[in-house]
Amino acid sequence: MRLVVDVEAERVLIGSEELRNQWVDFYAILTLARTHEETSESFVGADTIFRTGPWRHKVPASVGKEVARHLSMLDEKSLGTLIASRGKTRSWRLTVPPRSIRFMPSREEVARWVESRSVRPRDENAWVVDLRRLVEATLFLYEGKAEQALSHLEQPVDASMDPAVEAWASLIRGRAAYRCGDEELLSSLHEVWLRRADGPGRTVSAKLRALVSARNRFEKPDAVLRTLSRLAAELELRGDTAALGSVVNVMGLLARRAGHPAAAMAHHLRAAVLLGITGDYPSLEGALMNLANCRREALQKANQPIDEAVFMLVELARLVCSRLGVGIDSAQTEVAAAQWALEAGDSVRARYYLREAESIVERAGDTFDNACFHFARARIEHASPDGSSDPIKDMRIARNLFEEAGDRKALAETNRLLKQYLEEKRK
Structure with a gap:
């Protein structure tokens, strides 16, 4: 199959298929990359495409969606192997051999044509784009x-104007990787920033360390807690309030996981205050909910019923979420509150x-959230049946999802209740 990019006629020919308008820019960029020795196997990101020709007038997020639709069209016309992608909306490269590509009038003219249609900030202004x-x-x-968020920062930022630009980018990528469950990316970012000596770098390093520890909270929480305690002491001496809030919040998670709800509550209360001071509202929402969780467990440990203060903290967390638009991808607050209300x-x-x-849960599709939702629905239907769901079916779904998420403690409790429900059904 032959691919022709003709900028004089402003068209692209793929075999007998003709493309025009924005697709001339798109294929011009991809063919130039494919026919250059250093970039022949490289993928071209959406950030590069949206700076050129008609693509400039679109928002960056729509570029990937339009290309994804184009790839689907190629599939329908049996041309799906023409373009390889790293996620259909992220980055792309041609698979045709360079010798099968023809430029009209010449490769040099096509390169000049692309350059003339592209928004290329001067080096001294590149930081604005980043x-x-x-x-x-x-x-x-x-x-x-x-x-x-991860896709938006797939291409590296230029830290030549200020090294903190790279630090911010890594923190965003680390938080996004944590949310997506990409442990490999999160760990690699932590390793990169582990020994940074500059102020922003040390803050990012501590925050990434907190995220890694939160990911590992299901395994040896006491040991991880001791490590974070030393880090918190260092941050206190440095006056790094932003990182300290994140670390103390994770310390609360670990203390609760280790069976110390009162100590965990003290950590989360301090974290909420520090996060409020630094304006880290997504983490503040989490800290408030963590406080509610710890208060409930502390009351249970003291053989006291759940009080209204627990639900006041729940509603505070939901207020932050609704007013500031944070935490909207997680149903943990609502799932937990449902079970507490049942109790x-x-x-x-x-x-x-x-x-x-x-x-x-239906919108976000998170594995752990799904597991918790089915677990909660099973408990509520079992305790107060209205025929709207099957508690045994829900418990089986929860069991499989907790196993996938690696939460052994929740898995054990799910198996215990599932066994109980099955025995009751047989009687």
């Missing part, structure tokens, strides 16, 4: 779109929170 990407990626995270004997409130959780 700053835009960083802000947009941050907003994606706030909106619960972690994969889009308090309030089935009406329990089903209210369950309905709120279901819409989030």
Whole structure:
């Protein structure tokens, strides 16, 4: 198959298929990359495409979507092998051999044509483009779109103007990787920033360390907690309040996981205050919910019933979420509140929170959230049946999802209740 890029006629020919308008720019960029020795096997990102020709007038996120639709069209016309991709909306490269590509009038003219139609900021202004990407990626995270945040920062930022640009980019990527469950990326970012000596670098290093520790909270929480305690002491001496809030919040998770809810509550209360001071509202929402969780467990440990303060903390967390648009990709708050309401004997409130959780779970598709939702629905239906679901079926789904998520403690409790429900059914 022969691929012709004709900038004089402003068209692309793929065999007998003719393309025009923005696709001339798209294929011109891809063919130039494919026919250059150093970039022949490289993928071209959406950031490069959206700076050229008609693509300039689109928002960056729409570029990937339009290319994905184009790839589907190629599939329908049996041309799907023409373009390889790293995620259909992220980056692309041609698979045809360079010798099968023809430029008209010449490769040099096509390169000049692309350059003349491209927005190329001068080196001294390149940071503006990167700053835009960083802000947009941050907003994606706030909106619960972690994969889009990662895609937005797939191409490296230029740290020549200020090294902190790279630090911010790595922190966003680390948070997005944590949300997506990409442990390999999160670990590699942590390794890269582990020994940074500059202020922003040390802050990012500590925050990434906290994320890695949160990922590992299911294994040896006491040991990880001791390590983070030393880090927190260092951050306190340095006056790094931003990183300290993140680390103390994870310390609370670890203390609760180790069976110390009162100590965990103290960590989360301090974390909430520090996160409020530094304006880290996504983490503040989590800290408030962690406080509610710890108060509930502390009350249980003291053989006292759940009180209204627990639900006040739940609603505070939900208020931050609704007003500031953070945490909208997770149903943990609603799922937990549903189970706590059940424990308090309030089935009406329990089903209210369950309905709120279901819409989030359907939209976000997170494995752990799904497991918790099915677990909660099974418990509520078993305790206060209305025929809307099957508790045994839900428990089996939860069991499989907890196993996939690697939460052995939740898996053990799920298996215990599933066995109980099955035995009751047989009687």
